[in-house]
Amino acid sequence: MATSTVPGPGAPATLVGKAAYEVDDRLIVAGPVRRTLNKVFPDHWSFLLGEIALYSFIMLLLSGTYLTFFYDASMKEIVYEGSYSALRGIEMSAAYESTLDISFDVRGGLFIRQMHHWAALLFVASIVVHLLRIFFTGAYRRPRETNWFIGVALLVLAMLEGFAGYTLPDDLLSGTGLRIFSAVFLSIPVIGTWIYFTVFGGDFPGELIIGRLYILHVLIIPAVLLALIALHLLILVKQKHTQFPGAGRTEHNVVGNRLFPTFAAKATGLLFIVFGVLAALGGLVQINPIWQMGPYNPAQVSAGSQPDWYIGFVDGGSRIFPPWEIDLWGYHIPPVLWGALGIPGIMFTLLMLYPIIERKLTGDTASHHLLQRPRDVPVRTSLGAMAITAYLVLFISGGNDVIAERFDISLNAMTWAGRIGFLVLPPIAYWATYRLCLGLEQHDREVLEHGIETGVIRRLPSGEFIEVHQPLGPVDEHGHGMLAYGGASVPKKMNQVGGARRAIRGFFKPIEEPAAVQLEAEQEARGLESEQSHRQLTGSGRPSEGGRPSEGGRPSEGGKPQQEPRA
Amino acid sequence: MTTTDPRPGSAGGADEAGQLHGGPDDDYSPEQLAAMDRTELDRLGARLDGVEILHVEPAAPIGSALDKKNTRLVTLWFALAGLLSLAFVVVFLGSGWFLPSWEWRIESGTWQSLYTPLLGATMGGALIAIGIALVLYVKKLLPHETAVQDKHDGSHFDRVTTGATLMGGLDSSGLPRRKLLVGVLGMMSLAFGAMLVSLLGGFIKNPNKGNPLGTTPWAEGVRLLRDDGTPIRPGDQQPGSLATVFPAVEGGDRAYDAAVMLIRLRPEQIETLVPAAGREDFAFGDYVAYSKVCTHAGCPVSLYEQETSRILCPCHQSQFDVTQGARPVFGPATRSLPQLPIALDEEGYFVARGDFPEPIGPSFWNIGRLN
Numbered sequence: 001m002a003t004s005t006v007p008g009p010g011a012p013a014t015l016v017g018k019a020a021y022e023v024d025d026r027l028i029v030a031g032p033v034r035r036t037l038n039k040v041f042p043d044h045w046s047f048l049l050g051e052i053a054l055y056s057f058i059m060l061l062l063s064g065t066y067l068t069f070f071y072d073a074s075m076k077e078i079v080y081e082g083s084y085s086a087l088r089g090i091e092m093s094a095a096y097e098s099t100l101d102i103s104f105d106v107r108g109g110l111f112i113r114q115m116h117h118w119a120a121l122l123f124v125a126s127i128v129v130h131l132l133r134i135f136f137t138g139a140y141r142r143p144r145e146t147n148w149f150i151g152v153a154l155l156v157l158a159m160l161e162g163f164a165g166y167t168l169p170d171d172l173l174s175g176t177g178l179r180i181f182s183a184v185f186l187s188i189p190v191i192g193t194w195i196y197f198t199v200f201g202g203d204f205p206g207e208l209i210i211g212r213l214y215i216l217h218v219l220i221i222p223a224v225l226l227a228l229i230a231l232h233l234l235i236l237v238k239q240k241h242t243q244f245p246g247a248g249r250t251e252h253n254v255v256g257n258r259l260f261p262t263f264a265a266k267a268t269g270l271l272f273i274v275f276g277v278l279a280a281l282g283g284l285v286q287i288n289p290i291w292q293m294g295p296y297n298p299a300q301v302s303a304g305s306q307p308d309w310y311i312g313f314v315d316g317g318s319r320i321f322p323p324w325e326i327d328l329w330g331y332h333i334p335p336v337l338w339g340a341l342g343i344p345g346i347m348f349t350l351l352m353l354y355p356i357i358e359r360k361l362t363g364d365t366a367s368h369h370l371l372q373r374p375r376d377v378p379v380r381t382s383l384g385a386m387a388i389t390a391y392l393v394l395f396i397s398g399g400n401d402v403i404a405e406r407f408d409i410s411l412n413a414m415t416w417a418g419r420i421g422f423l424v425l426p427p428i429a430y431w432a433t434y435r436l437c438l439g440l441e442q443h444d445r446e447v448l449e450h451g452i453e454t455g456v457i458r459r460l461p462s463g464e465f466i467e468v469h470q471p472l473g474p475v476d477e478h479g480h481g482m483l484a485y486g487g488a489s490v491p492k493k494m495n496q497v498g499g500a501r502r503a504i505r506g507f508f509k510p511i512e513e514p515a516a517v518q519l520e521a522e523q524e525a526r527g528l529e530s531e532q533s534h535r536q537l538t539g540s541g542r543p544s545e546g547g548r549p550s551e552g553g554r555p556s557e558g559g560k561p562q563q564e565p566r567a
Numbered sequence: 568m569t570t571t572d573p574r575p576g577s578a579g580g581a582d583e584a585g586q587l588h589g590g591p592d593d594d595y596s597p598e599q600l601a602a603m604d605r606t607e608l609d610r611l612g613a614r615l616d617g618v619e620i621l622h623v624e625p626a627a628p629i630g631s632a633l634d635k636k637n638t639r640l641v642t643l644w645f646a647l648a649g650l651l652s653l654a655f656v657v658v659f660l661g662s663g664w665f666l667p668s669w670e671w672r673i674e675s676g677t678w679q680s681l682y683t684p685l686l687g688a689t690m691g692g693a694l695i696a697i698g699i700a701l702v703l704y705v706k707k708l709l710p711h712e713t714a715v716q717d718k719h720d721g722s723h724f725d726r727v728t729t730g731a732t733l734m735g736g737l738d739s740s741g742l743p744r745r746k747l748l749v750g751v752l753g754m755m756s757l758a759f760g761a762m763l764v765s766l767l768g769g770f771i772k773n774p775n776k777g778n779p780l781g782t783t784p785w786a787e788g789v790r791l792l793r794d795d796g797t798p799i800r801p802g803d804q805q806p807g808s809l810a811t812v813f814p815a816v817e818g819g820d821r822a823y824d825a826a827v828m829l830i831r832l833r834p835e836q837i838e839t840l841v842p843a844a845g846r847e848d849f850a851f852g853d854y855v856a857y858s859k860v861c862t863h864a865g866c867p868v869s870l871y872e873q874e875t876s877r878i879l880c881p882c883h884q885s886q887f888d889v890t891q892g893a894r895p896v897f898g899p900a901t902r903s904l905p906q907l908p909i910a911l912d913e914e915g916y917f918v919a920r921g922d923f924p925e926p927i928g929p930s931f932w933n934i935g936r937l938n
Contacts, residue, residue, distance in 0.1 A: 269701030276694030283687010330935030
């Protein structure tokens with residue numbers, strides 16, 4: 001083999017190198033691989049939220065596949081004779097029996113089942129938090145509307161997938177949820193009963209629904225989710241990431257780490273941490289103990305029945321919607337329709353269309369790759385706060401019976417609080433958030449104009465006391481800062497501009513000696529001076545981060561403290 | 568014709584040196600590349616990909632005290648991950664072998680209760696330790712590099728040339744000119760789509776055939792049975808109590824629409840009893856029977872508070888007053904719980920005098936139009 005290799009400049013000498021040449025001779029991948037390795041990813045903690053969703057999804061696929069080897073999606077009635085003595089001799093479906101077997105008779109089965117459930121909860125939760133990050137920073141603006149639509153579709157699908165999943169055990173809790181779901185189908189005008197009979201293959205519950213939900217849960221919805229996630233990521237790679245404004249960051253570049261090795265190692269680290277947290281939850285924190293309530297029985301229900309958290313707001317909507325049934329000459333439109341379908345329907349429609357609505361309202365049709373700080377877009381931020389408030393009222397109302405019981409509050413008072421709160425609280429949240437945004441904006445401008453408060457009080461000859469302010473950049477003849485606000489966070493403490501030692505660590509009480517921090521700061525200062533030329537060239541980021549650009553960069557390019565506040 | 572590829576490093580395969588790709592291969596000869604060191608090559612490739620390395624803050628020098636400390640830290644976390652993984656294997660496989668059995672039973676002891684938590688703690692701990700080790704590796708052992716990559720908008724050249732190819736293809740197909748063909752194609756597509764969609768027809772069931780939504784297993788003379796299958800006489804129940812009863816038919820205790828609450832009212836409740844219009848004779852003495860299926864979303868209404876005569880549905884907190892014909896008095900429900908007319912048979916047991924006079928359970932579109 002070695003003799004057939006043509007010697008020449010650049011010829012690989014090592015075994016690995018030769019193997020790599022063999023591969024590239026056949027697949028021609030060196031170019032694309034290099035482009036991938038060189039891809040730059042911006043660095044901010046909030047960009048990891050979507051990754052958490054992705055890793056939860058991978059965990060769902062892995063643990064879910066494991067469970068399919070033991071689960072039996074059959075509604076055949078059998079008499080339980082398994083290991084859990086409390087349920088022996090009770091009639092139940094084969095689906096419920098196999099779920100009990102996974103929990104009691106499969107080695108590690110309970111661990112995997114609970115991990116799967118926790119992963120589902122985290123999957124939806126991380127999608128929601130990721131969506132909020134995208135919303136509040138304006139990352140969905142052109143050209144990323146498509147990915148916003150895909151993201152909202154993923155959220156809806158994830159919720160349906162979760163609902164199908166927790167119905168599969170066919171225990172009392174999931175059966176009750178399914179019964180409510182059937183009532184929601186029934187409430188649809190004109191075709192409701194047809195949909196209901198079509199879904200259940202006859203009258204509720206029939207003998208088909210678990211099998212149908214199973215194939216939806218393990219094949220159809222996951223396939224669509226997988227395809228949409230792939231598309232989501234493909235578009236993301238194609239369009240490149242957004243980034244927060246900061247020194248050196250423009251609409252036409254991405255500043256951060258290359259994929260290899262930094263970003264890849266960090267992302268893999270996060271994957272392991274997400275998996276680890278899910279495994280720890282799956283083993284240590286019990287979830288959905290299906291054996292406690294027994295098999296589904298349409299005549300039984302348990303007080304305090306709660307769905308998984310992401311369905312809670314639908315339940316809340318059904319609870320607080322007033323008893324208004326429309327009767328049109330014998331044709332009825334029941335209130336379930338509005339509470340369980342209308343509110344979520346309006347919510348997701350508005351969410352989906354928001355990029356279009358905002359574009360119409362603002363007339364902003366330009367491409368945006370730099371993110372906005374929520375305070376800089378008060379109307380959007382306040383709308384978001386309003387939506388979150390309405391959602392939270394519904395969510396809390398979804399558990400109003402539990403709250404009423406635990407805190408000894410009248411249940412009816414909780415319902416009324418939900419009804420009134422749903423109408424009254426969102427506008428208040430809008431107003432408060434709007435004021436908060438304006439206040440924060442104003443304070444940013446104030447610091448840019450007058451400088452950072454140093455805490456040094458000076459007494460003027462006239463007897464007046466003033467606080468000395470540290471300007472962030474050049475000042476005009478009146479002593480006012482000349483820096484314009486650039487959309488990035490403005491340093492507001494002296495230690496953020498290297499003008500004071502860093503804060504002493506410790507939350508309730510200091511955990512380190514102030515003298516040691518002082519010493520460290522002095523050493524760092526010496527190190528900084530020797531590196532000063534380098535720093536000038538890169539001109540980015542906080543000195544405390546070694547000159548790397550960060551979210552907390554200086555307010556504008558080239559804006560540097562002109563005078564260090566030295567005593 | 569040769570049997571080896573003459574390009575440097577090639578292990579053979581091509582019969583002739585083909586034309587090189589062009590681009591960078593034309594600009595940089597193998598000799599030039601061979602003269603560069605690894606960093607230069609890295610930067611060169613990066614530049615080709617639109618990436619500029621702005622700044623590299625090197626990690627602590629190898630062999631320095633800081634480097635040794637950091638290496639020790641990362642190594643420790645990896646070692647911890649290894650130990651925890653091993654612990655998982657020991658717990659997972661060792662249980663029932665050299666450790667006590669893992670199989671949890673109601674009467675089991677500590678090890679069985681700890682088995683699943685131990686699995687979670689060891690596997691979770693191992694995974695988290697690997698994650699922490701990787702993050703520490705990046706933070707403490709890798710140089711901190713700041714790179715900037717150009718972002719390009721769409722290329723006008725690409726748009727124009729792609730458009731030309733597409734439109735050229737459409738043009739040569741002649742479709743824009745062949746109106747009849749296009750028209751037939753459109754109709755064919757609709758019919759074809761309809762054919763595929765019609766397959767879904769297999770799912771559709773008619774909800775109005777035999778009135779399944781308007782009827783239940785209850786009928787005249789059907790006995791009321793407890794869940795253990797025994798019939799009920801007046802006097803079996805204490806005043807103020809509630810029993811869930813089922814029709815004495817095959818599968819009656821499993822039917823979703825059959826469960827009925829048989830309530831014996833207390834004397835003071837009877838004083839305030841206001842039966843629904845036309846249903847004054849549905850009760851039997853101090854007994855009333857209502858459907859247990861909530862008219863809001865179909866949950867079994869279960870919680871009976873006899874002091875207030877209210878029945879509460881635990882799903883959405885609808886409340887019904889049993890002395891007022893089970894009229895909804897709070898919450899989202901809109902219709903009264905349907906009342907079952909009851910009487911005694913010749914043996915003195917409770918029987919139904921017929922089916923419910925109206926559909927039970929949640930409302931639907933044509934609920935007022937059945938029959």
